[in-house]
Amino acid sequence: METTAPETTLTVSVQHLALRLPRGADRDYALADLSFDLPAGEILCIVGESGSGKSLCAQTLMGLLPRAISVERGAALFDGIDLISVDAATLRTLRGRRVGMIFQEPMTALNPSMRIENQIMEVFEAHDLLSPAERRARALDLAREVQLPDPEQAIKAYPHQLSGGQRQRAMIAMALALEPALLIADEPTTALDVTTQAQILKLMREIQRRRNMAVIFITHDFGVVSDIADRVLVLEKGIVVEQGAAREVLSNPQHPYTRALLAAVPSGTPAIRPDAPEQPVALAVTNLNKSYRSKAGMFGAVRSVRAVKDVSFEIRRGRTLGLVGESGSGKSTVARLVTRINEPDSGGIELGGQDYRALRGEELRQQRSRIQMVFQDPFSSLNPRRKVGLSIADGPIARGVARHEALDNARALLGLVGLDARSADRLPHEFSGGQRQRIGIARALALEPDVLVADEAVSALDVTVQAQVLKLLDELKRRLNLAMLFITHDLHVAAQVCDDIAVMRFGEIVEMGPTRDIFLNPQHGYTKQLLAAIPGSVRRH
Incomplete structure (x- = not known):
């Protein structure tokens, strides 16, 4: 018997977004005419070098743009709500509950003076959800879901008592606490070891599929892109130079900048080095x-x-x-x-x-x-x-x-x-x-x-x-x-x-x-x- 894939609905639609930089910057726009659609159940990787505007795209969707950068035009629709023009109260309600974010460096994003358990519970408290006992139980459930080792003890720890990979898992637990429809991950594995990175990527993919989330994954690592992306958007100095299915972009890049990024990826094959006379x-x-x-x-x-x-x-x-x-x-x-x-x-x-x-x-x-x-x-x-x-x-x-x-x-x-x-x-x-x-x-x-x-x-x-x-x-x-x-x-x-x-x-x-x-x-x-x-x-x- 034939089975059909579950119908997906459009979660995010960014339309002609332009972010103007302050006077004296190296260019006029941080992002110029950025457009993309992201349905539920897909992972979009936004790729580019530092300064390409990747993180500013995430900050725009979360309402966290620096004051010096202004939205000149465009819309960022999330389930029909424009995240750019929406009032502050509605945006606060959406954050966490409908849109979650994982930051690049969990040590700076986590409160160093609060136990992990209390930081996860704080997400429910901010939205006035669940009783204290239910919040505590849910925090432990989330610690298990993100596979924190010895979760009962891990959530009692302070951030500095956890490893980098464990802190990143705690950040993922906080971002997933209210089961958002959209998850934004800004370079979440850049500082991690290769084995820890592999574990985090596998975990995120599993949770994303299980919950049918839309994910915007920001990275400069094409190895990560090939592991996790459904689609890829390539930014160069705020301009979209290429976007499409991950397999197509990786195997048949059209733009010279995309080809240059791919060519710069270390191959993983050791270079053949000529023999040289033995030295002291x-x-x-x-x-x-x-x-x-x-x-x-x-x-x-x-x-x-x-x-x-x-x-x-x-x-x-x-x-x-x-x-x-x-x-x-x-x-x-x-x-x-x-x-x-x-x-x-x-x-x-x-x-x-x-x-x-x-x-x-x-x-x-x-x-x-x-x-x-x-x-x-x-x-x-x-x-x-x-x-x-x-x-x-x-x-x-x-x-x-x-x-x-x-x-x-x-x-x-x-x-x-x-x-x-x-x-x-x-x-x-x-x-x-x-x-x-x-x-x-x-x-x-x-x-x-x-x-x-x-x-x-x-x-x-x-x-x-x-x-x-x-x-x-x-x-x-x-x-x-x-x-x-x-x-x-x-x-x-x-x-x-x-x-x-x-x-x-x-x-x-x-x-x-x-x-x-x-x-x-x-x-x-x-x-x-x-x-x-x-x-x-x-x-x-």
Whole structure:
């Protein structure tokens, strides 16, 4: 007997939406003539680089536009109600009850001083629904639905006591509490590990199908698009350049910008690297250990957590070792130990054959220049009130280089990383995220290090900017004959830049070897699990 699919009704219709930017912006419109229809039961992925207007579309639908941005024309109809012109009281009623939203960073969206249970219950309280006992029971039901581990205990926790993936699950529970017809998810998996991301995407897809919701999923990751989207809309600087069925857009993109975005996606296939003469060992780490002591509450028992357990590896000049693993695996702790930002409990660190752990005082200060670090967030690591030329020159000046010479070298380094030398006289906020990361690299290179440590240096960047920075790092490594420790949770990225890979889990290296061997013939079960969790591959063009 034939079965017919359930009839869907139109949930969202955005018509000729134009958002005007304030005077002096880089363009007139944040969004220009945006139109799309989204029926119930479908997932629309809105894709584009930072500044393309993706998040502003979500903010418009939620009535959360910044005051500096105005709606010049257009409508955003939700079940016949124009979300742009509706009165504030009606909009408050719709939020949560009919339209839910998941934000990119749950740690900033959740109240740090409230338990998860109370934050979920607050959704019902705001709409004057259910009794206190019913709200508590429903909060627990939602925690189970989003598969929070040990839900009875998890909802009693504060946000900082949960992992990133658990906090995102709590945000999803809050967004789903009132069973909205429309769910808006703004980059909800960008900061998550590959395995956690895979779990969240699977969970969202299951819930969306079960509840027949319409979902607007905002992302810059085409791997995520291929996993979750029914349809795709591509934005470039506020203009829709392409939209259509996900399969069609991914396999046969029509617009050059879409093709460029797809071409910038790391393929996940390790690059074939030419054999090179074996060079001296720049960094050798032997049996490195680090434990942290923590206390459960004001009067709780003190417990010791081994963050790094007997970690050993070496990196030769001209080569990159990728340290990969999930959050909490110990990757960043290793970075802080080898640079001696933190001190290990035991183990050896040698720089070019010299015992780096034995150095103290002035001798250590002089030798620190030999190993430099590029941080994940260049904006927070740069002084916002200091011109970038001075930020780059500070290290050499502190080591006795004349100020004018250090500033001349800073301008030369800006040119080396692909920026105009005149950029030296600008402040950090005047640059894009990718440009700030280039400045961070220039600052690290100012001290002419032998070893460069890049800690999640491209994780926050758009796919096209990420590709540019990865290419830059690889070129600099070869040109300057650097050894590089590249820390990432993104195996696609590791495949592009790393000669060798070490896989970390719970503070230990569980597998290590040449990149192609790790990808094509993984031996450890955890490595296989990480590779299996990479978001769906997309066809390259």
